[in-house]
Each structure stands twice: as structure tokens, then as C-alpha cells.
């Protein structure tokens with residue numbers, strides 16, 4: 440039977456950051472990944488918030504496989520025929536804005552895993568962990584095929600479904616309401632075409648969020664990110680809505696792609712990758728337990744995701760939770776105690792890095808985003824308002840006040856609108 444100090448299940452951003460930090464500290468670390476190359480099966484929209492990386496990886500800006508620096512944000516309200524875009528250009532120096540960047544997961548996850556290997560962690564790819572190994576009622580390692588590996592600590596970094604956080608008894612199975620389904624197409628286009636079409640400099644990138652017909656008015660949204668020579672286009676939809684409306688996620692993305700707004704952006708492009716995945720929408724209110732004797736959960740496995748509707752954060756939280764878990768394990772070694780008590784500094788490290796604060800601050804965002812009007816009535820209202828405002832057809836021009844009164848108060852009651860506005864402002 441092989442023995443390691445720590446075994447980590449999964450080489451996504453959470454697993455690789457944990458492995459890296461522990462290996463740097465001299466721990467004997469094994470991290471196991473089921474795909475042949477880290478990231479090759481991992482799906483995400485396309486933007487990573489950069490704040491945790493430079494401190495962890497000193498040469499981050501030189502080494503990391505960054506596609507484009509996001510300098511342009513777009514929020515688009517959509518009906519079948521119209522759209523209204525709110526665009527924000529952030530200041531950048533020579534096309535570099537260090538706030539966030541776009542990336543491709545296979546390249547990015549492989550880079551992170553390589554950093555952990557260089558620090559001394561042992562990575563095994565193409566191997567699925569099947570079960571936890573227990574001794575005297577306590578987690579004492581993992582089982583992968585015919586092999587059992589013993590360790591002082593097991594870290595579940597196995598993503599949103601996290602069989603292992605469930606097997607360890609940290610969390611229950613997610614319900615349909617707590618999970619969204621996402622699809623994504625990666626569409627290849629020459630880099631000059633991307634730059635011209637999106638009005639970008641060589642290293643600049645654009646991020647788009649879409650509300651309304653992008654998801655067939657179901658709860659969720661569309662997204663688009665520009666990479667060097669590809670576009671990441673996708674949609675995220677609440678899985679309960681999909682089943683209630685008897686819709687399939689692939690129909691949603693097909694219709695979204697046919698919208699005239701999107702057609703202009705992806706014209707002539709070739710789909711080079713198609714992927715689907717789930718996203719937890721738990722929020723801190725329903726956050727599972729994070730650790731127990733000899734065991735911690737990090738990243739998506741611990742539901743570390745913040746969705747404001749206009750920004751989506753998962754990778755940064757995966758990395759921060761990975762580093763925080765590693766630091767709790769380092770302290771546990773100093774105490775010679777890997778029990779629940781010994782690992783109890785994990786939430787403190789999360790708090791120190793502001794993650795628990797952020798999760799708490801936006802704890803009502805998931806319930807606000809359950810409100811169907813945000814995805815149906817309001818996008819229609821915004822688009823119809825602008826449609827009427829710009830209409831001059833010789834049949835008598837309407838005054839803006841009358842259009843506003845008609846569009847705003849004719850479609851949703853004043854009371855509901857005020858309530859939605861207040862709850863949006865409070866939770867986002």
C-alpha cells in the first residue's frame with residue numbers, strides 16, 4: 440500500500456493550488472486526475488479574476504497561459520429581434536488590464552498542475568478515484584481501481600458533483616433547483632477578425648453577459664468571451680426550469696447562436712469544441728460543511744462559487760480555497776493533529792482572504808436570481824422601451840415619459856418592480 444502525507448482528488452484549479460502550496464512546504468503529495476490531461480474535460484465560461492495568482496505564483500504574468508486581458512465588459516438585454524447593450528471600457532495600459540483575463544481550461548489547468556509537479560507533487564492522470572479508504576471509522580486514503588493509497592489527509596477537489604464530499608458526509612446531493620446546466624461552444628476565428636469585430640487591441644479581450652431570449656427567457660444567462668483565436672460562447676440555465684419547460688440545453692444554445700446579434704459576432708467561425716457541465720448555485724446559506732477528521736473539500740466540491748448575474752466567480756475561489764486548505768493542513772502538521780480540531784483553521788484562512796465575507800455579502804444573490812421576472816419581463820421591457828424611443832414612423836411620435844410609463848408600469852406592477860429593485864440592490 441502506497442503512503443502519502445496528503446492525497447488530492449482532482450487536478451482542477453482547486454486541486455492543483457492545494458498540491459502546489461503543500462509540495463512547496465515539503466509535503467509528500469499525490470494528486471489524482473481522471474482525465475489524461477488536466478483541464479481537458481473541464482468546462483467554464485472563459486474569464487478568471489487574477490487577484491490570487493501573483494502572490495502564489497511570483498512569475499504568473501510571464502508564465503501563465505493567458506488568452507486576452509478583459510478590457511471591455513458588455514451587459515446585453517435581448518429579445519428575439521432586439522437587444523440593448525450596456526458597454527464598459529476599462530482603462531488599460533498597452534492592452535493589459537490585470538483585473539481579469541480569458542483562458543482556455545486545458546492550457547490553464549495543465550499549467551497549474553505543472554507548477555505543482557515542479558514544486559514536488561506527484562500527479563497521476565488518466566486515473567479515476569473510486570472511493571475513500573476508511574480505517575477505524577476514519578478516512579485514511581483513497582481507492583483507485585486495484586490500488587489503495589493511504590494518507591493523513593484527503594482533499595476533495597473533484598468539482599461540482601463531488602462524490603467524495605458526499606461520501607465523507609459533508610454534503611447531500613444537490614437538488615435540481617441548486618444546480619444550473621451549462622453548454623459552451625469554442626468557435627475558431629482568425630485573431631485579426633476577433634480584434635476588428637470586437638474593436639480590441641492585440642491583447643485586449645471582451646466579456647459579454649446576456650439576459651432574456653439568450654436562454655429562451657429561462658432563469659440563467661448567455662456568455663461570450665474572446666480568446667486569442669477563438670470565442671467562447673455559451674449559456675447557463677437553471678436545471679429546474681429546463682425540466683419544467685421540457686427544454687433541452689442544446690436547443691437553447693442553438694437558438695441563442697441564431698440571434699442576429701450573435702450571428703454577426705461568430706459569422707465565419709468554426710466550432711472546434713462543444714462541452715456541457717453543471718454549476719452549483721448554493722450560496723453561503725446552504726454551504727456544506729467544509730472539513731472533518733482527515734478530510735477537506737475545496738473549490739466547487741465545497742460550493743465555492745459566487746454568481747452575481749453580471750459576474751461569475753469560480754476559479755478564483757477554487758484557488759483561494761485550495762491555498763487556504765493547504766495552510767490549514769500545514770498548521771495541522773505543526774500541531775501533529777489532522778482531526779477536525781486540527782484542521783479547524785481552514786475557515787479562518789478563508790475569512791482572512793475575504794472569501795467568507797464575499798460569500799456572506801452576496802448570500803442573497805442566489806435567491807434574487809430565482810426571480811423569473813429578471814429573465815422575462817425586464818429584458819423585454821428594456822428592449823421595447825428603446826425600440827419605441829427610436830421609432831419614427833409618421834404615425835405620431837411618442838413622448839419618452841409615456842413610453843416609460845407604458846413599458847414600466849404596464850408590464851409589471853409598481854409594487855413588484857420596487858420590490859425587485861430593492862432586493863436586487865441589496866443582494867448584488
Ligand SMILES: Cc1cc2nc3c(=O)[nH]c(=O)nc-3n(C[C@H](O)[C@H](O)[C@H](O)COP(=O)(O)OP(=O)(O)OC[C@H]3O[C@@H](n4cnc5c(N)ncnc54)[C@H](O)[C@@H]3O)c2cc1C
Pocket residue numbers: 448449450451452453454471472473474477478480481482483484485486487488566567568569596597598599621622623673675716717718737738739740743744751752753754755757
Ligand atoms: C459553463 C461554466 C461557466 C463558468 N464560467 C466561469 C468563469 O467564467 N469564471 C470562473 O471563475 N468560473 C467559471 N465557472 C466555474 C468554474 O469552472 C469552477 O468554479 C472551477 O472550475 C472550480 O474548480 P475546481 O478545481 O473546484 O473544480 P473543477 O474545475 O471541476 O475540477 C475538478 C477536477 O476533478 C477531476 N475529477 C472529478 N472526479 C474525479 C475522480 N473521481 N477521480 C479523479 N479526478 C476526478 C475532474 O476531472 C476535474 O479535473 C464556470 C463553470 C461552468 C460550468
